[in-house]
Amino acid sequence: MAGAAQSMIRTVTLFASAGVMLVVLALPNHPGQMNYNGLVHWPIELSVLLFAMLALGRTRGVASGLALVLVSVTLLKLADLASFAAYNRAFNPVSDLFLVEAGVGLLSDSVGAASAYFVVASCVVATGFLYMLLRGGLKAWERVALPGPARVVALAAALATGGWAVADTGHHLGYWTFEKSPPGSARTTRVAVARIGDVRETVADLERFRQAAQVDPMRDIVGAFDRLEGRDILLIWIESYGRASIDNPEYAPTHLDTLRRAERQIAGAGLEMKSGWVTSPTAGGQSWLAHGALGSGLWTADNARYRAMIASGQKWLFHLAAEAGYRTAAVMPAITMAWPESAAMGFEHVFEAKDIPYAGEPFNWVTMPDQFTLAAYDALLPDDPRPDFIQVALISSHAPWTPVPEMLPWDEIGNGTEFNEMAARGPTPRDLWKDRAAVRDAYRRSVDYSLNAVFSHVARLGEDAPLVIVAGDHQAAGLIAGSDNRDVPVHMIAPPGVLSLIDGWGWTGGMIPARELEAQRMDGFRNAFIRAFSSVEQVAEVAP
Numbered sequence: 001m002a003g004a005a006q007s008m009i010r011t012v013t014l015f016a017s018a019g020v021m022l023v024v025l026a027l028p029n030h031p032g033q034m035n036y037n038g039l040v041h042w043p044i045e046l047s048v049l050l051f052a053m054l055a056l057g058r059t060r061g062v063a064s065g066l067a068l069v070l071v072s073v074t075l076l077k078l079a080d081l082a083s084f085a086a087y088n089r090a091f092n093p094v095s096d097l098f099l100v101e102a103g104v105g106l107l108s109d110s111v112g113a114a115s116a117y118f119v120v121a122s123c124v125v126a127t128g129f130l131y132m133l134l135r136g137g138l139k140a141w142e143r144v145a146l147p148g149p150a151r152v153v154a155l156a157a158a159l160a161t162g163g164w165a166v167a168d169t170g171h172h173l174g175y176w177t178f179e180k181s182p183p184g185s186a187r188t189t190r191v192a193v194a195r196i197g198d199v200r201e202t203v204a205d206l207e208r209f210r211q212a213a214q215v216d217p218m219r220d221i222v223g224a225f226d227r228l229e230g231r232d233i234l235l236i237w238i239e240s241y242g243r244a245s246i247d248n249p250e251y252a253p254t255h256l257d258t259l260r261r262a263e264r265q266i267a268g269a270g271l272e273m274k275s276g277w278v279t280s281p282t283a284g285g286q287s288w289l290a291h292g293a294l295g296s297g298l299w300t301a302d303n304a305r306y307r308a309m310i311a312s313g314q315k316w317l318f319h320l321a322a323e324a325g326y327r328t329a330a331v332m333p334a335i336t337m338a339w340p341e342s343a344a345m346g347f348e349h350v351f352e353a354k355d356i357p358y359a360g361e362p363f364n365w366v367t368m369p370d371q372f373t374l375a376a377y378d379a380l381l382p383d384d385p386r387p388d389f390i391q392v393a394l395i396s397s398h399a400p401w402t403p404v405p406e407m408l409p410w411d412e413i414g415n416g417t418e419f420n421e422m423a424a425r426g427p428t429p430r431d432l433w434k435d436r437a438a439v440r441d442a443y444r445r446s447v448d449y450s451l452n453a454v455f456s457h458v459a460r461l462g463e464d465a466p467l468v469i470v471a472g473d474h475q476a477a478g479l480i481a482g483s484d485n486r487d488v489p490v491h492m493i494a495p496p497g498v499l500s501l502i503d504g505w506g507w508t509g510g511m512i513p514a515r516e517l518e519a520q521r522m523d524g525f526r527n528a529f530i531r532a533f534s535s536v537e538q539v540a541e542v543a544p
Contacts, residue, residue: 017137242475
């Protein structure tokens with residue numbers, strides 16, 4: 001009787017451990033596969049693992065090593081799920097590891113440090129528990145006693161199913177092609193092989209990028225921006241402002257109405273406008289990649305490239321402006337920690353959150369509302385006879401999009417405490433993000449607030465306004481934007497006659513870029529901007 005019970009326990013253990021491995025191997029790495037068709041399939045690797053354990057028997061270290069590999073690939077698939085949801089791309093182990101720390105920081109700001117640490121600790125415990133489950137399950141299969149001939153059969157089956165997994169992986173990754181896809185799926189193997197390839201390609205790409213960064217036809221330009229005749233330049237970044245504001249029917253009615261109203265206000269102030277599209281190197285976050293691409297003229301598509309760009313000594317627009325006699329400054333209300341890389345960007349003055357005299361309460365992660373930043377930035381700079389080139393990076397339309405500020409009359413803006421009542425409103429990020437429709441509505445209202453704040457401020461500048469560039473940094477995440485498109489609107493606003501210098505760009509007059517207008521990559525803006533507003537011709541050819 002006892003023997004029968006033990007046999008039953010061993011059988012249940014074998015099936016249960018196989019079930020755990022099935023779940024791990026069947027886990028998709030893309031949100032679009034989180035459905036019945038994506039989840040219900042036979043992972044070929046499960047057959048390989050089980051036959052291999054039966055064939056090898058009690059071989060030291062095999063179960064532990066395989067369990068570690070399975071846990072590692074599972075974490076990679078979970079990272080892919082998060083990265084596709086947030087940035088519309090797979091996780092890159094070389095360039096994205098630091099995002100884990102950044103994500104913990106954002107979580108802490110959104111739900112509190114204690115809750116964030118609890119989540120992190122829970123993830124660590126869950127990872128360890130999964131490892132123990134997988135290791136124990138694999139050991140259960142290696143303890144199955146088989147006669148010699150049966151082990152030979154198991155080894156042959158492991159090799160056959162292993163070859164099957166290789167065939168499936170190569171077919172789906174494009175190494176070879178069959179008329180029909182092999183039955184079953186080796187999705188986990190595909191993910192692992194693809195990421196190994198990504199790592200190798202990233203390393204090679206970085207070397208190509210470093211070489212390209214050494215060739216800059218604008219490096220030695222003299223007298224940049226002389227066609228502006230000493231006019232100030234103001235670059236304003238609107239967080240998460242992308243093509244969805246124009247194309248997505250959830251957002252377009254609100255944002256197009258705001259843009260049309262802004263167009264009337266700005267025209268009434270005696271200013272002209274042109275709008276176009278540029279393609280951002282990022283989506284869903286990592287605004288610094290967009291700032292880097294536009295400012296440096298290099299395609300900073302990931303953090304590895306961004307760090308290489310910082311180390312390269314590439315001159316940003318702000319370096320060239322400083323050499324042409326401009327005073328340069330960055331107003332960065334999102335910066336709350338050390339920002340040493342700013343020294344490589346050409347800014348004479350950097351104003352972080354602590355340097356901006358906001359005495360009000362934060363809006364969760366958002367340190368201050370955009371209207372206050374726009375009201376305060378001009379007073380941060382001392383009197384100086386030089387023209388200014390100022391970057392202002394706004395953040396009210398940054399996730400978690402709660403609470404959403406409201407516009408106040410400009411003459412009521414004081415030390416920021418006038419926003420405290422708004423900052424105390426709900427819902428909390430935790431409550432808001434339980435309802436995807438509510439999140440999208442909050443995003444719609446946040447971007448609309450930022451648009452109203454920016455263009456109301458620009459209209460107040462009047463006929464003596466600087467050349468104003470208003471750019472979206474990136475689209476929101478795909479689940480918010482409703483698209484994987486990475487185009488963002490860029491608006492240029494100036495007194496009459498200035499914008500005739502970019503007539504050759506083909507941009508649309510007014511505040512709404514034509515939908516059919518071709519988007520240019522964001523890294524091309526730097527050289528095109530220099531060429532448009534500078535009379536000096538470079539020896540080397542520079543693509544517009």
